[in-house]
Structure formats: C-alpha cells, structure tokens
Amino acid sequence: MDRFLITGGAPLKGTVRIAGAKNATLPIMAASLLCPGTCEIHEVPDLRDVRVMCEILKLMGAKVEAGKGYCRIDAASVAACEVPENLMREMRSSIFIMGALLGRLGKVKVSYPGGCAIGPRPIDLHLKGLSALGAKITEKHGYVLAEGPALRGSDVHLDFPSVGATENIMMAAVKAQGVTVIRNAAKEPEVVDLQNFLNKMGAKIRGAGTDTIKIEGVSDLYPTSHSVIPDRIEAGTFMLAAAMTQGDVHLENVIAEHTEPVAAKLRETGAEVVSSGEGIYVTARRRLQAVDIKTLPYPGYPTDMQPQTMAMLSVAEGTSVAIENIFVNRFKHVDELRRMGAQINIEGRAAVIRGVERLSGACVEASDLRAGVALVLAGLVADGQTVLENVYHIDRGYEALEEKLRRLGAQVQRLKESR
Structure with a gap:
C-alpha cells in the first residue's frame, strides 16, 4: 500500500482549486x-x-x-x-x-x-x-x-x-x-x-x-x-492547513456559505478568513489560539472536519475541547497524533487538547479517510519527517491531495508500494 513521506515546516502559499463534492x-x-x-x-x-x-x-x-x-x-x-x-x-x-x-x-x-x-x-x-x-x-x-x-x-x-x-x-x-x-x-x-x-x-x-x-x-x-457542488470538507481541510502552517492560501471553486462553520472557528483562532466572488482567502501570521468545537448536523460544525481540527488545535496556544456528537468512535486519530507529540486526553465524547509549540515527525497510520488527512496536516507542521501508512483511505475522498499540497509549497511525496 502507498505511503506519504511528509517533511514539515513550510507555510502553504498559493492557489488551490477545490474539487466537486x-x-x-x-x-x-x-x-x-x-x-x-x-x-x-x-x-x-x-x-x-x-x-x-x-x-x-x-x-x-x-x-x-x-x-x-x-x-x-x-x-x-x-x-x-x-x-x-x-x-x-x-x-x-x-x-x-x-x-x-x-x-x-x-x-x-x-x-x-x-x-x-x-x-x-x-x-x-x-x-x-x-x-x-x-x-x-x-x-x-x-x-x-x-x-x-x-x-x-x-x-x-x-x-x-x-x-x-x-x-x-x-x-x-x-x-x-x-x-x-x-x-x-x-x-x-x-x-x-x-x-x-x-x-x-x-x-x-x-x-x-x-x-x-x-x-x-x-x-x-x-x-x-x-x-456537482464544490466539496466543503476538502475546502475546510485546506483552510485549516493554510492557517496552522501560518500560510496564505486562496481557495477557488468554493461556496463560502457551506464553509462558514469552519471559517467562524478559524477566525476565533486568530486566522484571517475573507470570502469574495473569487473564492476564499485564508491567512495566519502567528500561532493560532485554542478554541472549542462541538460537532453537530449541518449547519453545525461538521463531524468530517473534527479530526483535521484536532490536528490544528494540537499546535494552537492554550487548551481546547472537541466534543464529538455524531460518531461514537471518531477519535482513532488521537493515538497517532500522540505519537507525534500531541497532548490529548479523551473523556467519553470529549477530547481535551493542550497545544504544543511543535509536533515531531513519526511513522503513523491512517485508520479512516478524515483521520488520515488529519495526520497529513499534522505532518505539515511537525519537525522532521512523517511517514503515513494506508493512504488509500485518503484516496477515497481527496483528489490528488499530495499534488495540490506540493503546488502550495508543502514537501509531500507518495511512496509507491514495491512489488
């Protein structure tokens, strides 16, 4: 199975086009x-x-x-x-x-x-x-x-x-x-x-x-x-990636209204989110601040954004709480984030995240689609290299993710399985 090799530390900058949902x-x-x-x-x-x-x-x-x-x-x-x-x-x-x-x-x-x-x-x-x-x-x-x-x-x-x-x-x-x-x-x-x-x-x-x-x-x-309408979850993922890497990214082919729950939380962290007829611009010039999230049916905070948000909050300043109200077993990414140095405690449906300044690269494994992309985001801000196994999960829901990230300046390689 293919793997990703991610070298962290580069802020994302540029323009990305979001695929259909x-x-x-x-x-x-x-x-x-x-x-x-x-x-x-x-x-x-x-x-x-x-x-x-x-x-x-x-x-x-x-x-x-x-x-x-x-x-x-x-x-x-x-x-x-x-x-x-x-x-x-x-x-x-x-x-x-x-x-x-x-x-x-x-x-x-x-x-x-x-x-x-x-x-x-x-x-x-x-x-x-x-x-x-x-x-x-x-x-x-x-x-x-x-x-x-x-x-x-x-x-x-x-x-x-x-x-x-x-x-x-x-x-x-x-x-x-x-x-x-x-x-x-x-x-x-x-x-x-x-x-x-x-x-x-x-x-x-x-x-x-x-x-x-x-x-x-x-x-x-x-x-x-x-x-088909643009993918609001892919859009939200790139919005978080831009903010947590202290980057500057313009998202094309988005419907701003569909991403508003994510945009609102990003603004609370201190990131700048501006929507216009040309798309959405996300900029962060300093370390993000802790915020709390609670997943709910639309128009609440999307459960499909919870793992990525937890990766972002792992490097935010302060303590955050993430409450998962939709799926009872959607914290499988937590153990892998901990391997990278994240400080997260699970208490029932709640996760308490104490932000650290930096994560550390490690060998981690994707257990599902959104957990997998959360680990990609973590790798983007980690010291050293992160190897992510089972990226076929990510291929289920993100079109050419590594290529889009590379065009924004990230160092992400797909390592093909040798036969």
Missing part, C-alpha cells in the same frame, strides 16, 4: 439509475469511491463513461437489482443504490455496507423510511431485500437527521404514487444538490435545505446534465 457525487450517480436514459455529471472528482460506484452501476446494467471531471451514465438497460457483497463492503455510500433501484425496478437486494471504521452507522433509518413508502423489508444472512413494486407516498419522521437516509428516501419517493413528506430531514448542502439533480430529471421536490422535504411522485424521469 464526494458526498454529493455518489448519491447523484446512484440517482441516475432512476432515469432510463443518459445523464451527464460534471465536476466529478477522481476518487477511489467514485470508481467503486462506477463499477456498481456497470454491474446493474448501466453503461458508464468516466473522464477527467465528468461521468456519463446510460441507465436505459438497467435490470439487475442485487449489488455484489464485495463492492457493498468496500464503500458505505453504495447504500444509495437501494432507494434508486427500488424506485426504478421495485426490488433491490444488498448486503450491509462497509466504509470507514468510525463507529456504528446503522441503516435502520433508511429501512424505516423505505418501509413507510410500502416496501417490504426482509433481513437475512447479512443481506437486506426490499420489495415495493407499487410504492406510495407517506409521512416519514426521521429520529435523527441522517443525510444518507434522507437521500435514499428522496430517491425512492420520486417514483412513488402520491406525496411523501420527510420530517427532521438532513439539511446538508449535498441534500440540496441531490434535489436539484432530481428536479432537472423531472422530479417534483421542494424543501431540501430545511427540516421538511416534500416529494410529489412522478411517473417519468428524463436525462439531464448537472454540475
């Missing part, structure tokens, strides 16, 4: 199965998870053509309704296939999905929502079979504003007879992007971005073209 791309790709025609998706990031989704769509009978920044999906001949277990286990976002295939074919069989090891992420809310639309759910031998040849609109109240459950129910409800109302829906920008894509295909959805989404079922959907 992974967490918007994957459900939109799945939603293309609802349309018996060809959809074009633009601003598609070149990621491992995107390539896995392409393989899943092909196995369902779709014709997929992918190139630099785009994906063309012809779902006219989709007939398969069972997703192979090996692909389901490779990527959690494969669960989006359920709503799309149920809406298109009235039947879908999947195994329980895999993905990052950041704690249990049960799919019970997905199944509850699909069941409310009239799908018969059977769970047996590690598989889930959903059958609903005649879905009907219904009121669905989510116990938690799950992004995945909200999106899966939206996809199934598009072809259901009558009106579906999702209450306590997730408000994330990626949900709004999915709504926009589906509406371009002829769906009738309104309310995405609020806690109540209404879907009026339609009988037919049509091919369309759509550009």
Whole structure:
C-alpha cells in the first residue's frame, strides 16, 4: 500500500482549486439509475469511491463513461437489482443504490455496507423510511431485500437527521404514487444538490435545505446534465492547513456559505478568513489560539472536519475541547497524533487538547479517510519527517491531495508500494 513521506515546516502559499463534492457525487450517480436514459455529471472528482460506484452501476446494467471531471451514465438497460457483497463492503455510500433501484425496478437486494471504521452507522433509518413508502423489508444472512413494486407516498419522521437516509428516501419517493413528506430531514448542502439533480430529471421536490422535504411522485424521469457542488470538507481541510502552517492560501471553486462553520472557528483562532466572488482567502501570521468545537448536523460544525481540527488545535496556544456528537468512535486519530507529540486526553465524547509549540515527525497510520488527512496536516507542521501508512483511505475522498499540497509549497511525496 502507498505511503506519504511528509517533511514539515513550510507555510502553504498559493492557489488551490477545490474539487466537486464526494458526498454529493455518489448519491447523484446512484440517482441516475432512476432515469432510463443518459445523464451527464460534471465536476466529478477522481476518487477511489467514485470508481467503486462506477463499477456498481456497470454491474446493474448501466453503461458508464468516466473522464477527467465528468461521468456519463446510460441507465436505459438497467435490470439487475442485487449489488455484489464485495463492492457493498468496500464503500458505505453504495447504500444509495437501494432507494434508486427500488424506485426504478421495485426490488433491490444488498448486503450491509462497509466504509470507514468510525463507529456504528446503522441503516435502520433508511429501512424505516423505505418501509413507510410500502416496501417490504426482509433481513437475512447479512443481506437486506426490499420489495415495493407499487410504492406510495407517506409521512416519514426521521429520529435523527441522517443525510444518507434522507437521500435514499428522496430517491425512492420520486417514483412513488402520491406525496411523501420527510420530517427532521438532513439539511446538508449535498441534500440540496441531490434535489436539484432530481428536479432537472423531472422530479417534483421542494424543501431540501430545511427540516421538511416534500416529494410529489412522478411517473417519468428524463436525462439531464448537472454540475456537482464544490466539496466543503476538502475546502475546510485546506483552510485549516493554510492557517496552522501560518500560510496564505486562496481557495477557488468554493461556496463560502457551506464553509462558514469552519471559517467562524478559524477566525476565533486568530486566522484571517475573507470570502469574495473569487473564492476564499485564508491567512495566519502567528500561532493560532485554542478554541472549542462541538460537532453537530449541518449547519453545525461538521463531524468530517473534527479530526483535521484536532490536528490544528494540537499546535494552537492554550487548551481546547472537541466534543464529538455524531460518531461514537471518531477519535482513532488521537493515538497517532500522540505519537507525534500531541497532548490529548479523551473523556467519553470529549477530547481535551493542550497545544504544543511543535509536533515531531513519526511513522503513523491512517485508520479512516478524515483521520488520515488529519495526520497529513499534522505532518505539515511537525519537525522532521512523517511517514503515513494506508493512504488509500485518503484516496477515497481527496483528489490528488499530495499534488495540490506540493503546488502550495508543502514537501509531500507518495511512496509507491514495491512489488
């Protein structure tokens, strides 16, 4: 498996273009199965998870053509309704296939999905929502079979504003007879992007971005073209990297509103964050100050930014507290940060971070996507060299991360596995 060799100490300076959002791309790709025609998706990031989704769509009978920044999906001949277990286990976002295939074919069989090891992420809310639309759910031998040849609109109240459950129910409800109302829906920008894509295909959805989404079922959907929103988590990651290295970075292809929770905290640390029509500028001229964070559903502080923020606070002046309210096991990066000299104590869902002036390079290992990139950020400010193992996790969610960092002045090398 590939590794990163990172030599710390260089402030990041220059311009970086943010890729399309992974967490918007994957459900939109799945939603293309609802349309018996060809959809074009633009601003598609070149990621491992995107390539896995392409393989899943092909196995369902779709014709997929992918190139630099785009994906063309012809779902006219989709007939398969069972997703192979090996692909389901490779990527959690494969669960989006359920709503799309149920809406298109009235039947879908999947195994329980895999993905990052950041704690249990049960799919019970997905199944509850699909069941409310009239799908018969059977769970047996590690598989889930959903059958609903005649879905009907219904009121669905989510116990938690799950992004995945909200999106899966939206996809199934598009072809259901009558009106579906999702209450306590997730408000994330990626949900709004999915709504926009589906509406371009002829769906009738309104309310995405609020806690109540209404879907009026339609009988037919049509091919369309759509550009994915910028990745707010990649943008937030580069914003933190610029600040903690005391750099000066201009981010292009960003929606400032989507990054505001991160920008607000950065301003509290003493960094300068300025947004304009040309993008976002992040500058830090001195050591950052400690701040507290608490992860919450959007528009709260993103759980996907918690590990990177903890890396930043490890070298901030003072003591910070990070509270993780979304995933119970999202502190796996802490032991690796400690290997680099970070002073972090875990107390239940809270991490107490006592900032040190410098971290030290070490050999560390990525346990999941965001933990991996947090260790990259730590390596950027560490004395000496850091070797990061298992960077395939990072390849799931960041397009050419090491190349973008090098263009900003960082010393990051990818070491290929020798065979």
